Amino acid sequence: MIQVSELHFSTEDGVKVLEDIHLRVEQGELMMILGPAASGKSLLLGLLGAQITPQRGQILVHGRNVGRLGPDKMLSLRRRIGVVPQGFMPLPRTVRDNVLFKLRALGNYVEQAEEKVLFALETTGLIRQQGSDARELSSIDRVRLGISLAICNDPLLLLIDEPFEGLSEDEKAEVARLLCRMNTGHLSILVATRGPVPPGLEMSRRVRLVDGMVKGA
Amino acid sequence: MNTQLFLFRELLGAIRTRSALFFVLSGMLLFLFLTCVASFFMIAPSLENTSTDGQPIEELRVFLSPRLSSSTIDQWFLDWRERDDVAGIRFQFAQEYDKTDSGGVFIVSPADPALASELASEFRSIDGVTEVVEIPREPIIEASSISLVIRIVLLVILVLAIAASLFCFRRGYRELLRGFSGEVRMLRLSGISERMLGALIVALGGLLGLLVGLFLLAALFLFHQIALFNTAAFSQFGGLTSGIRVLSVGMATLVLGVVLGALAGLLGASLLHGREFDALP
Numbered sequence: 001m002i003q004v005s006e007l008h009f010s011t012e013d014g015v016k017v018l019e020d021i022h023l024r025v026e027q028g029e030l031m032m033i034l035g036p037a038a039s040g041k042s043l044l045l046g047l048l049g050a051q052i053t054p055q056r057g058q059i060l061v062h063g064r065n066v067g068r069l070g071p072d073k074m075l076s077l078r079r080r081i082g083v084v085p086q087g088f089m090p091l092p093r094t095v096r097d098n099v100l101f102k103l104r105a106l107g108n109y110v111e112q113a114e115e116k117v118l119f120a121l122e123t124t125g126l127i128r129q130q131g132s133d134a135r136e137l138s139s140i141d142r143v144r145l146g147i148s149l150a151i152c153n154d155p156l157l158l159l160i161d162e163p164f165e166g167l168s169e170d171e172k173a174e175v176a177r178l179l180c181r182m183n184t185g186h187l188s189i190l191v192a193t194r195g196p197v198p199p200g201l202e203m204s205r206r207v208r209l210v211d212g213m214v215k216g217a
Numbered sequence: 218m219n220t221q222l223f224l225f226r227e228l229l230g231a232i233r234t235r236s237a238l239f240f241v242l243s244g245m246l247l248f249l250f251l252t253c254v255a256s257f258f259m260i261a262p263s264l265e266n267t268s269t270d271g272q273p274i275e276e277l278r279v280f281l282s283p284r285l286s287s288s289t290i291d292q293w294f295l296d297w298r299e300r301d302d303v304a305g306i307r308f309q310f311a312q313e314y315d316k317t318d319s320g321g322v323f324i325v326s327p328a329d330p331a332l333a334s335e336l337a338s339e340f341r342s343i344d345g346v347t348e349v350v351e352i353p354r355e356p357i358i359e360a361s362s363i364s365l366v367i368r369i370v371l372l373v374i375l376v377l378a379i380a381a382s383l384f385c386f387r388r389g390y391r392e393l394l395r396g397f398s399g400e401v402r403m404l405r406l407s408g409i410s411e412r413m414l415g416a417l418i419v420a421l422g423g424l425l426g427l428l429v430g431l432f433l434l435a436a437l438f439l440f441h442q443i444a445l446f447n448t449a450a451f452s453q454f455g456g457l458t459s460g461i462r463v464l465s466v467g468m469a470t471l472v473l474g475v476v477l478g479a480l481a482g483l484l485g486a487s488l489l490h491g492r493e494f495d496a497l498p
Contacts, residue, residue, distance in 0.1 A: 102407055149403070
């Protein structure tokens with residue numbers, strides 16, 4: 001479960017980017033964060049993913065206060081959060097080696113890592129392209145690869161930033177179906193997008209961010 | 218294979234032609250630097266400075282005829298000791314200098330080294346004195362008696378070599394990290410610590426320093442072997458004939474190479490603070 005309360009964030013110049021954010025995401029929930037460009041969606045995901053230290057307010061991720069974690073605990077929390085950044089660019093390797101690199105870097109043995117690679121690629125439907133050069137993948141397959149990387153180490157929370165950008169309507173619907181398929185167990189999924197919400201995700205909970213403030217949940 | 222080794226292998230695998238060229242160049246410059254350092258300890262004292270020519274006379278060895286009676290020798294000893302131009306006198310047996318010799322020797326320290334020759338001439342004219350040997354003072358040999366010009370030239374090369382080496386290291390790291398930036402971003406996003414990322418870069422510098430140091434150690438050993446058989450050709454580098462000196466200087470430069478390589482690595486690790494390595498865009 002994720003709980004955000006009284007979260008504020010300002011730039012070095014004093015410009016308020018996030019203001020008094022209150023949010024609660026249950027375990028296994030799929031939530032859409034909607035909002036125009038520069039409304040603070042990516043920053044909010046960065047804060048939830050323990051990539052950015054909060055300035056004011058509280059973020060609890062599975063009971064751990066992100067703002068008060070020591071460096072080691074912060075790193076171990078990051079390992080349990082899968083993040084697909086906006087405009088994700090894969091490494092210049094094969095699809096399989098992209099995922100394998102991350103798993104090996106996280107300390108998995110070869111056999112264990114290869115098992116996890118196959119599971120992640122099967123889940124996202126990329127298993128047939130595992131030998132392909134990741135830089136030559138289509139836009140939707142890049143999104144799939146980003147998600148494979150994010151879920152390969154069995155995360156508790158999945159944060160995806162603008163996964164529908166540059167996709168056709170059919171591809172958006174396909175990504176939406178993939179997200180719904182993954183949203184069956186304990187995994188909480190937060191998707192930030194400018195909208196509109198693609199078909200298949202209409203039933204998911206939505207939060208609208210406007211000028212750094214939550215306007216409707 | 219543990220995480221550090223895996224990542225280090227991946228980092229090495231990311232070295233491309235341009236970065237390799239810069240690393241080779243920086244390694245060569247580091248080699249030049251270490252060679253200059255080693256040279257300071259290998260250059261032999263110059264022969265001019267070891268010559269005793271022109272040195273003041275420190276003592277006179279006055280060899281006495283074995284035919285002289287002991288009472289005469291005693292009397293001479295007492296008389297000479299009282300002289301103003303004699304600072305000190307002691308008696309030794311001539312056998313102490315040459316086993317086949319007989320008789321005695323007075324070791325006379327002149328009160329004024331400038332007048333020692335006159336004193337020697339006077340002793341030579343005495344009947345019963347067989348020989349007078351003038352012993353000059355041993356020259357003071359400086360630890361490194363190389364000329365000031367050579368020292369300055371070596372120092373200039375040292376400074377230029379290390380500065381150029383660090384510059385090339387930094388360029389090499391920049392090229393390398395440019396090709397490894399995607400991996401760095403992914404590692405940061407995945408929760409790999411900054412300490413580990415920095416340690417990889419430092420380790421690469423240390424490895425380069427180690428290789429350069431080992432190469433210099435091998436070169437020193439090779440020159441040591443050559444110098445043993447051809448001393449004349451290496452007369453300016455007398456230290457090369459001493460195995461212990463070669464080994465100790467080689468080990469010291471090896472450690473220095475690793476330390477400097479690791480420092481260059483720290484310089485390279487500072488590049489990781491650039492925006493292109495941020496986990497999130």
